[in-house]
Amino acid sequence: MDERGGERAFAAALAACRQEGIALTPSRRRILEILACEGRPLGAYDMIDRVAQATGKRPAPISIYRALDFLLENSLVHRLASCNAYLACGHGHAAQEPIVFLICEVCGEVVEATSESMRGALADLAAQAKFQPRAQVMEVAGRCRTCAGA
Numbered sequence: 247m248d249e250r251g252g253e254r255a256f257a258a259a260l261a262a263c264r265q266e267g268i269a270l271t272p273s274r275r276r277i278l279e280i281l282a283c284e285g286r287p288l289g290a291y292d293m294i295d296r297v298a299q300a301t302g303k304r305p306a307p308i309s310i311y312r313a314l315d316f317l318l319e320n321s322l323v324h325r326l327a328s329c330n331a332y333l334a335c336g337h338g339h340a341a342q343e344p345i346v347f348l349i350c351e352v353c354g355e356v357v358e359a360t361s362e363s364m365r366g367a368l369a370d371l372a373a374q375a376k377f378q379p380r381a382q383v384m385e386v387a388g389r390c391r392t393c394a395g396a
């Protein structure tokens with residue numbers, strides 16, 4: 247993502263916070279800004295490096311994980327289990343909303359997607375099993391349009 251795209255994503259995330267009445271401490275805000283501006287998944291240790299670059303002080307991993315837990319709970323950030331990394335979400339959707347990550351294994355681009363038919367299919371599937379979903383996140387690995395064309 248270019249710099250402007252990152253600023254837009256960060257602005258969208260902040261707007262979502264205001265709307266939901268979510269208070270961001272400076273450290274939570276910084277983590278959200280780093281992820282939004284990056285526009286691609288970052289691991290926790292990459293984030294420690296970024297914070298150290300920005301502030302000149304190396305934060306303890308626990309403080310990064312605490313900030314990430316808060317952002318995850320409030321659906322401002324998603325965790326990608328397959329690459330153990332975090333990604334900012336500017337979509338302002340509910341935490342239980344079904345989402346699919348399309349992850350390019352070549353360039354690392356990640357696109358967050360959802361669809362009405364997938365939502366319906368998952369709701370049916372859970373209802374049949376009398377299952378109450380808390381998180382519905384799918385990760386699809388492959389090649390993005392650019393890398394598939396190359």
Ligand SMILES: [Zn+2]
Pocket residue numbers: 324335336337338339345358
């Ligand atoms: Zn999202």
Ligand SMILES: [Zn+2]
Pocket residue numbers: 350351352353354355389390391392393394
């Ligand atoms: Zn790609």
